Amino acid sequence: MNQMVKTQTLGDLLKTNRKKAGLELEDVAKATFIKLKYLQAIENDDFAVLPNASYAKAYVSNYAKLLAVDPQPLLAILRRDYRESAKGRLLPREFLKESFKKAKLFSPIRLTVSAIIIMLLSFALYTAWQWFSLNRPPRLVLFQPEDNQVTANRVVVEGQTVMDAIVLVNAQPVALQADGFFNTELYFDIEGPTTITVKATDRRGKTSVVQKSIRVEF
Template structure:
């Protein structure tokens, strides 16, 4: 399927006309005529001028101008700036591409950075307003143990942990482990974790101490 440039060039050859003769007759510069025949629309002005060139060129070689323009419109369109573009590029594609520029990049980066800071502050606020987590791995509820018992759990690394009102050390990963002695019988162990903001969470375990 021939392009508009090929159609015009072939018609000129059939008429045995040179580009210079076409340029003199149509008052189109040789540079533009050469670009038009090669379909090099990046070297041509806006689409409105290109359509005028095609119309005048078609008349000069005794072609139907409307048919030549129809071939041009089949293969080419124009963007928002009036420049000729291949039909495969839609207006929406060009519009979307033009929206992305260095200024847009800075705006998006600033928005993402702001969102990150906001998310961080919300996270910190929730930490301050809520009690720290507390998971007791050992002992289990209603577990039977001897007098020697090891309490193992996990909480926030910055929280303070007490077992039966006795403070125990918390590792950097939030784990804690403490051995305690209990008299025989059914006993209750109270484990409490408290955040720096004073929010606390408590877990109790009922233990049966046997000999």
């Protein structure tokens, strides 16, 4: 008896690897600064919702990098299955539209080849994720101050990192809250340009550094 089979899509691959990483879409939105509705559209393969093709490619690339997945094979799938319209939007190619209108019948050989490819790709993505998890530096986001901000002698430094990190702001240790947020104040007695350096080092010894240039004016 013939079977009805649907090929795994770009959105399916990202969703599968996100779940393997134990992440919710809200976590991805916070880490990548991509709107939740756009992430939902990507996982649903509804790229027409995105602003344009350039945004779609950037979002897919950033999402993949967060999951420690090589974005190039995923972008290749995007180019294969979608075309850019005259208005710059991504639309499904004709063969893809037809495959979604009615399930496509596959021969046993094609089914076997597809299964092997999916297994190999899944294994490669899982291996890459494990390697990246062990070698990537801790996530470090600095909310305040903004780059090139003009400020008085008191500056609030606020950000977030992983919960097991040690945070230094201009070489001074700062306490972390339970959710990884940190907040401290710096005071300057000299006017002019200066740099604020924030370092976060996790328990594996991996370090992330964020620097912001500000100008102090009394």
